[in-house]
Amino acid sequence: MVSREGRNVKDVSTKIKDSAGDRLFVIFIYVGLSLITLSILYPLIYIVSSSLSSPLAVTSGRVWLWPVDVTLDGYKAVLGSSKVIMGYANSLFYTVFGTIIAVTLTVLLAYPLSRKSFFGRTFLMFFILFTMLFSGGLIPEYLVVQNLGMVDTRWALLIPKAIAVWQVIIARTFFQTSIPEELVEASEMDGCSDLRFLWSVVIPLAKPIIAVLVLMYAIMQWNSYFDALIYLKSEALYPLQLVLRNILILNTDASSLMSASEMMERQQLAELMKYSLIVVASLPVLIIYPFVQKYFMQGMLIGSVKG
């Protein structure tokens, strides 16, 4: 709202002519921003183009911007690999259940924290914020997870990193600013219990913030690899990111993913597969990004109103 008003006023005021210096400054800004945008876009386009080009074109360095000799061989090889498919399925599992757990816990904590009449909220807030400032460290955290018997189980990826403090702050700020005090009072007059109020008034009103939380936690889960690296031993449980790391970064021969019928051009196809693999792994996020970008901005903005 504020920004729209601001823009209108500024639009009016630009009717006073800009000085030469100002015009030069504006040109400088447009050029600068264009260069930045291109430098961010180029690597992304290059990766996608390479993944669609023939193995020979990629390995001989003929791809600069657009795909050369378009082929889907890389994708066929990647999607035909059981490791990749299993990683995908695992990541899907972790993302769905991890997000459900995380969002539920976050709302349970954030809503009471937003109510002024909830005794102990200041202390509780400090109790939570302190974990942002100081931590026991990797090893003690690992020992706790180990003692709970979660090592090498799916729980290790769902529970130990379930709540993010920053997300709690965002949700609390939203509840504070957008659930009107009058509603609370009215419901209290009617003898509505807290639980009932949360379930039938707050949650329906909180759809925007719940959407934001779902997105943020889902992306976090989909992209994380470190917990899997330290807690999982069985390859059958590996999320996609860990499969990716083993193939792309540790350079485990990518051709080990291929069937014997693809032995020809093995080396080159292995190189091509890396590009396809990157695209395939980012695809879910890439597809939803244009639709959810707005919500992400919302989330950031809500969270930044009051720290």
Next chain:
Amino acid sequence: MKATQTSGLSPALQKRSIASQARRSWKKHWQFYLLVLPPVLYFIIFKYIPMFGAIIAFKDYNVVQGVMGSPWAGFKYFEMFFSNPQAWTLIKNTFLLSLYGVLVSFPLPILLALALNEVRVRAFKRTVQMVTYAPYFISTVVLVSMMMLLLAPRLGIFNNLLNVFGVESINFLGESELFRSIFVWSDAWQNTGYAAVIYLAALAGINPALYEAAKVDGASRIQKILYIDLPGILPAASIILILSVGSLMAIGFEKVYLLQNPMNLETSEVLATYVYKIGLLNANFSFATAVGLFNSVVNLILLIAVNIIARRVTGNSLW
């Protein structure tokens, strides 16, 4: 608020009123207390118990006797760490990498937001924002994989480009002098657009009357930025600066670890990666915890110090 309510009362009465407040709140909100129980348990189990568990830094931890039963070792593991010449390299690497990171990643989002704020063509603004925001969604593993492909010595596009200009190929990730720059600038590539959103929000909240007044007074665009925009985002900027300095020593383990290779280890080995290797790969729990604890404490001290400085200088602070 609480202070003003009770300030007129004697300490004894205050205490009683707090107790009665708690009782009243419990009666009214007992359901809330049940609701927050699972998340509070989460924080106790996964955050506070590990803080307590960090005492194994002062013990000869062994699995059989556990955290409590293991014999005390005093400062043995700290002494062991600091008497190792590698310790100072690790501290230096961690600190330099983080400092370089803050110096680059703190001002860039501010510049981007200020520039975007000057753009009047909405489609252009939306495009720039959408593109600069996108890399944030790429996972660390994918980002590092991309870098390895793009920076590869033989087939990477960067070296192909250098070759076109007649420059010899460089093994970017194998040069230890280049490691810090590669790490920091790829971070900037990934996060600048996302980080700029907070500043854009702060800029949108500035009172438009200020711009009008400035225009009437004949201020140039640069003057408007200096005297209206910058003061307008100062509170947000100081909070973000405090937080990023506070995590100076907590440099993202994930990306450093992925980018590491034997050739760049000289500058890329940081405290966090060292803790992982010593602790989890070599099972030297007590020693690794001591190193990690040292890291956490330095972090906390930095955060407190910067918070005090920021409060004195700008009047904004975390607490």
